[in-house]
Amino acid sequence: MLLNKSILEINGLSKNFNEIEVLNNISLSLKEGELLFLLGSSGCGKSTLLRIIAGFEQINKGRIFLYDKLIANEKKSIPIQQRNLGYVVQEGVLFPHLTVYRNIAYGLGNGMGKTKQEIDRVQEVMELTGISHLSQRFPYELSGGQQQRVALARALAPKPKLILLDEPFSALDEHLRHQIRKEMLSALRESNTSALFVTHDREEALTYADRIAIMQKGKILQIDTPYNLYWHPQTRETAKFIGTVIEFDAVADQKGEYIHCPLGKILIHQNEKYQNKHGIVLFRPEQFSLFTENMENDFTHFEATIVKIISSGLKIRLLLAVNNTQFMLETQLIPTHQPKLKIGKKINITLQGCGLFYSTK
Numbered sequence: 001m002l003l004n005k006s007i008l009e010i011n012g013l014s015k016n017f018n019e020i021e022v023l024n025n026i027s028l029s030l031k032e033g034e035l036l037f038l039l040g041s042s043g044c045g046k047s048t049l050l051r052i053i054a055g056f057e058q059i060n061k062g063r064i065f066l067y068d069k070l071i072a073n074e075k076k077s078i079p080i081q082q083r084n085l086g087y088v089v090q091e092g093v094l095f096p097h098l099t100v101y102r103n104i105a106y107g108l109g110n111g112m113g114k115t116k117q118e119i120d121r122v123q124e125v126m127e128l129t130g131i132s133h134l135s136q137r138f139p140y141e142l143s144g145g146q147q148q149r150v151a152l153a154r155a156l157a158p159k160p161k162l163i164l165l166d167e168p169f170s171a172l173d174e175h176l177r178h179q180i181r182k183e184m185l186s187a188l189r190e191s192n193t194s195a196l197f198v199t200h201d202r203e204e205a206l207t208y209a210d211r212i213a214i215m216q217k218g219k220i221l222q223i224d225t226p227y228n229l230y231w232h233p234q235t236r237e238t239a240k241f242i243g244t245v246i247e248f249d250a251v252a253d254q255k256g257e258y259i260h261c262p263l264g265k266i267l268i269h270q271n272e273k274y275q276n277k278h279g280i281v282l283f284r285p286e287q288f289s290l291f292t293e294n295m296e297n298d299f300t301h302f303e304a305t306i307v308k309i310i311s312s313g314l315k316i317r318l319l320l321a322v323n324n325t326q327f328m329l330e331t332q333l334i335p336t337h338q339p340k341l342k343i344g345k346k347i348n349i350t351l352q353g354c355g356l357f358y359s360t361k
């Protein structure tokens with residue numbers, strides 16, 4: 001995949017509705033073939049940002065470039081039909097009186113899909129999205145999942161370089177959602193189409209995105225790869241938003257290299273600004289291994305007492321105590337651990353890797 005040419009460039013975008021600012025100084029860029037996910041809780045402005053890029057809303061400040069061309073600023077906004085991008089929303093919104101074939105052909109030429117080139121293109125996107133057998137059906141004869149595939153095929157047909165997807169799978173049941181999501185994303189990859197994908201499902205974003213923009217209250221907190229957001233979040237807020245954390249009060253040493261916390265002395269990503277600072281250290285659950293016997297030197301080891309055991313399905317949550325501090329750890333239960341789980345029992349725990357330290361004073 002080539003990730004060099006910029007398809008979409010947004011600089012300093014702000015948007016107000018009735019004097020209330022819903023987007024504040026948004027800047028981002030999207031490269032050719034890239035899948036960028038906008039992840040944020042309800043009402044943070046994700047759909048508004050997509051609607052602005054699609055051309056349904058004007059902006060109050062900033063500039064948007066699509067394929068190197070200025071398409072919107074505070075004074076101008078080029079019409080939707082001149083933007084050459086695809087837009088797929090939660091519920092496909094197909095034309096009810098047209099067949100699947102005609103729905104897909106709608107954005108090509110005069111919309112009838114009669115030229116050889118158009119026939120070939122419609123067939124190509126139907127194959128890509130797995131709906132060739134449905135071409136003569138009407139939307140009311142399709143399931144929700146099939147309608148979403150048609151919506152994607154229709155968006156892809158004119159070969160836009162960018163597709164905007166606003167929670168396109170959220171109306172589907174879970175099994176179908178997984179399957180269609182996988183197929184749709186591979187169709188996008190195969191056609192090297194860039195996509196801006198709105199979701200509030202962090203697992204979805206972490207699993208499928210090339211990069212994720214985390215949005216909160218109209219602002220972008222951080223844009224990065226799933227790996228960097230999870231393991232190197234810039235703020236404590238982002239760390240907690242993107243995944244589960246286990247946190248402790250901590251004090252950094254005089255070099256800003258280690259912290260002291262109830263689990264012991266632990267390495268952090270060294271930073272001079274942390275020298276002797278008080279703060280909070282965060283760990284991810286995956287860094288902990290329970291019931292360890294091999295004490296490898298480069299890991300941190302400690303002993304914790306089981307205070308409470310909460311089972312749910314295949315997972316188990318343990319409330320653990322160490323040095324007068326309690327914390328909750330969720331883990332996958334394997335058969336050899338089962339007999340060792342007793343309240344009051346002491347267990348060996350190993351901690352791998354660095355802590356994420358955020359100074360508070």
Ligand SMILES: Nc1ncnc2c1ncn2[C@@H]1O[C@H](COP(=O)(O)OP(=O)(O)OP(=O)(O)O)[C@@H](O)[C@H]1O
Pocket residue numbers: 017018022040041042043044045046047048049200
């Ligand atoms: N046309 C409008 N007029 C006034 N306020 C609006 C309008 N459209 C959206 N808003 C407000 O802008 C804010 C952002 O809405 P938006 O739909 O973009 O959020 P979202 O992150 O997509 O949420 P969700 O995940 O629930 O869809 C909300 O407070 C919403 O009420």
